[in-house]
Amino acid sequence: MKSEMQEAVQSAKDAFKTWSHTSIMARQQVIFNFREIMKKNLKPLAAKITEEEGKTWGNADKEVFRALQIVEHACSITTLGMGESLAGIAKDMDAFSFRAPLGVCAGISAFNFPTMIPLWMIPMSIVCGNTFILKPSERDPGAVMMLMEMLQEAGLPNGVVNVIHGTFEPVTFLCDHPDVKALSFVGSDAGGKYVYERGCKNGKRVQSNMGAKCHGVIMPDADEKSIGQLVGAGFGMAGQKCMTLCVAIFVGEAKNRIPELVELSKKIKVNAGHETDAQLGPVVSPESKERICKLVQSGIDEGAKIVLDGRNPVVPGYEKGNFIGPTILTGVKPNMTCYKKELFGPVIEVMTVDTLDEAIKVINSNPYGNGTVIFTKSGSAARKFTHEVDVGQIGVNVPVPIPLPMFSFTGSRGSFLGDLNFTGKAGMEFYTQIKTVTQHWRD
Ligand code: NAD
Secondary structure (H helix, E strand, C coil), X not given: CXXXXXXXXXXXXXXXXXXCCCCHHHHHHHHHHHHHHHHHCHHHHHHHHHHHHCCCHHHHHHHHHHHHHHXXXXXXXXXXXXXXXXXXXXXXXXXXXXXXXXXXXXXXXXXXXXXXXXXXXXXXXXXXXXXXXXXXXXXXXXXXXHHHHHHHHCCCCCCCEEECCCCHHHHHHHHHCCCEEEEEEXXXXXXXXXXXXXXXXXXXXXXXXXXXXXXXXXXXXXXXCXXXXXXXXXXXXXXXXXXXXXXXXXXHHXXXXXXXXXXXXXXXXXXXXXXXXXXXXXXXXXXXXXXXXXXXXXXXXXXXXXXXXXXXXXXXXXXXXXXXXXXXXXXXXXXXXXXXXXXXXXXXXXXXXXXXXXXXXXXXXXXXXXXXXXXXXXXXXHHHHHHHCCCCEEEECCCCCCCCCCCCECCEECCEECCCCECHHHHHHHCEEEEEEEEECCC
């Protein structure tokens, strides 16, 4: 194992010598080629995700489409990566800056977006001239291996991207290796803090996207589609996305719509991801199911009411699957264990408050700051909300506001450690360092 990991670093280090001197147009061309090949393979990629992770066909399709958009964004490097210049700073003297690659970069990714998360990292890193080592999630590495074959077919030289498999050992190895210059991490709090602290201590640049608890605020004037959108955002991907709306805060009279939430949630079809009628697939593992069910039970024990109990659904033909049907807890309070911990499953926790100010206070008191949404017809309520919540991604009548890749994925507080976010301009800045040249050519 150790020697394979060493080999990966050596191969990335050797490849950097030539790849970093390859013209930016040639690097961009490889990404263009990769995009074409990936586009032809969206269905097989989605099928692999469904097979390994359990996500429904529909959700897997959306993921690979998102992943493709990220690849397309990396093709903008020839404008995105431009430096600055200032002519005539003194007689016959000009100054300019340009962006240079860092060297060998590495990424550690979570299970829940097995193509999208690695592609937050790889295309931008390599188009900037770096070489890369990926440690995918041990739970579903298949789709990423398909992407590796596509990169090879796209003309990427050997050694520019390398994959090492495993659980913790390769993570520690990457954090400690002196030739790894930057680390990108996406996953849970424990791993994210570990990588950030160990990587920084070893002098590396680190970006770390971690856990989340996203709140959806339903105002009394929310339009008729809002509850349906909330249901989609809460139960889509079986609640296993960091932008899941897992807490619904009903403000004032909006609480009269809680029965509508329950009725709509009951209609969701639970089935294996590859079945065409599946709207909600299994969670990723039996351990995950057990963890989620225990948290739901803790909520009940601490005084919440279970108004929709999906803990033991019967899914014909898949009796041993890790299924949890839509589950709704009402009367949830901030001090309950189920609220304080990340659920990461198909569970919506319902809270009620009297005012928007109270809703904002709840959101800002939560340790996470990944995403939040307001459903309202009022521009002033929406404006107040967007300015006062201390959260990275904000949706106004948009239930899952995952930013397009030309913007950064801007989680804050407990959801992010580092200075430069993934994707967007910051994503490019993360993978480059600036050189500033002051030159004097006497007339
Ligand atoms: P995870 O932390 O279990 O695993 C993520 C990666 O880190 C894997 O490659 C794993 O092998 C490694 N790892 C796990 N524990 C580690 C540890 N203690 N030390 C070092 N490495 C470790 O996460 P997961 O279950 O794969 O993914 C779900 C989590 O990821 C949730 O918490 C979710 O909110 C988070 N997530 C966050 C974002 C975001 O952008 N904020 C996006 C997707 C997922």
